[in-house]
Amino acid sequence: MKRIGILTSGGDAPGMNAAVRAVTKTAIHNGLGVVGIRYGFAGLVAGDFVTLTAEKVDHMISLGGTFLYSARFPEFAQEEVQKKGVEQLKKHDIDTVIVIGGDGSYHGALALTRLGINSIGLPGTIDNDIPCTDYTIGLDTACNTALEAIDKIRDTASSHHRVFIVNVMGRGCGDIAMRVGLASGADAIVVPERPYDIKEIAQTLTRGFAEGKDHGIIVLAEGVMDADEFRTELLKYGDFDARANILGHMQRGGSPTVLDRINATKMGNYAVKLLLDGKGGLAVGMENGQLETHDILDLFDDTHRSDETLLDINDEMTK
Numbered sequence: 497m498k499r500i501g502i503l504t505s506g507g508d509a510p511g512m513n514a515a516v517r518a519v520t521k522t523a524i525h526n527g528l529g530v531v532g533i534r535y536g537f538a539g540l541v542a543g544d545f546v547t548l549t550a551e552k553v554d555h556m557i558s559l560g561g562t563f564l565y566s567a568r569f570p571e572f573a574q575e576e577v578q579k580k581g582v583e584q585l586k587k588h589d590i591d592t593v594i595v596i597g598g599d600g601s602y603h604g605a606l607a608l609t610r611l612g613i614n615s616i617g618l619p620g621t622i623d624n625d626i627p628c629t630d631y632t633i634g635l636d637t638a639c640n641t642a643l644e645a646i647d648k649i650r651d652t653a654s655s656h657h658r659v660f661i662v663n664v665m666g667r668g669c670g671d672i673a674m675r676v677g678l679a680s681g682a683d684a685i686v687v688p689e690r691p692y693d694i695k696e697i698a699q700t701l702t703r704g705f706a707e708g709k710d711h712g713i714i715v716l717a718e719g720v721m722d723a724d725e726f727r728t729e730l731l732k733y734g735d736f737d738a739r740a741n742i743l744g745h746m747q748r749g750g751s752p753t754v755l756d757r758i759n760a761t762k763m764g765n766y767a768v769k770l771l772l773d774g775k776g777g778l779a780v781g782m783e784n785g786q787l788e789t790h791d792i793l794d795l796f797d798d799t800h801r802s803d804e805t806l807l808d809i810n811d812e813m814t815k
């Protein structure tokens with residue numbers, strides 16, 4: 497093993513830079529070279545490579561986004577395109593790759609391993625939608641950013657006795673909504689993982705206002721439905737003023753939290769050790785704070801399991 501290539505792919509996530517830094521510093525400590533591949537799999541195929549040094553990654557631990565840039569490059573699903581990527585790696589003496597991204601990016605990591613380049617996947621996505629891990633890099637920062645925004649929305653909601661429907665990211669996964677819903681004291685958390693009764697939510701809020709409540713917050717996962725559509729439906733059954741608010745891409749930015757920095761650093765350090773042991777085709781995850789690995793192939797047959805106890809607790813306090 498000579499040189500590790502590292503790339504970030506799919507949606508960016510706070511902590512990706514911390515993971516790249518950890519990989520670079522660990523690799524250098526072990527006498528290996530590290531090459532940053534810019535723009536995800538698109539840059540891999542184009543040969544957009546940059547040598548990483550300890551100095552280059554030194555201050556990266558606190559920066560949001562990804563300094564290697566990211567891309568969505570669906571063409572990488574085609575084997576002939578993957579082979580072009582492998583040619584580029586061979587040309588640059590890179591024999592192993594670490595891919596930081598979500599479930600889509602793991603397909604790319606597995607394809608590289610099958611073509612002879614041992615690759616390890618690190619879970620870099622705010623969505624927390626990857627099977628066999630209860631944490632993904634960026635989740636904690638995204639939740640804190642959304643929480644801060646909801647706390648502010650609550651101020652204006654109270655002043656005007658309004659209900660706010662706050663749409664948070666997560667694609668088909670409700671984990672961000674479950675976390676920030678509970679942490680913000682939402683009146684309802686609406687996620688794809690669990691059926692909901694919009695009439696019941698509206699009636700509970702109407703009753704709350706009648707009893708002296710001065711605002712309402714509904715945290716809506718983006719995978720359920722559009723926030724405006726939800727508002728229209730809600731107002732059919734409720735007697736109150738309501739506004740819809742989409743938090744959007746702000747949830748992907750910002751300096752990573754302590755948790756995201758520590759976990760990204762642990763995962764980056766671990767990924768290099770796996771490659772040094774000759775491993776490939778593995779995804780690094782975390783369960784109950786402990787690092788774990790799973791065959792990427794097994795992930796594709798599995799689904800992510802959310803901590804639905806958060807919903808149970810919220811339901812018990814709000815219904």
Ligand SMILES: Nc1ncnc2c1ncn2[C@@H]1O[C@H](COP(=O)(O)OP(=O)(O)O)[C@@H](O)[C@H]1O
Pocket residue numbers: 505506507536537538567568569570571572573574597598599600601602603604605607620621
């Ligand atoms: N089936 C696949 N085979 C190879 N590469 C893939 C495959 N699916 C996705 N990718 C690569 O991973 C990238 C990121 O995937 P995407 O689903 O957009 O985000 P994420 O990895 O964050 O879930 C894609 O743009 C593509 O380059």
Ligand SMILES: O=P(O)(O)OC[C@H]1O[C@](O)(COP(=O)(O)O)[C@@H](O)[C@@H]1O
Pocket residue numbers: 506507508598599620621622623665666667718748
């Ligand atoms: O940045 P885009 O292309 O608008 O995509 C938005 C999507 O990306 C995410 O922010 C992150 O998703 P991935 O990590 O799978 O790329 C989702 O929460 C959201 O649905």
Ligand SMILES: [Mg+2]
Pocket residue numbers: 506598599600621623625
């Ligand atoms: Mg994804």
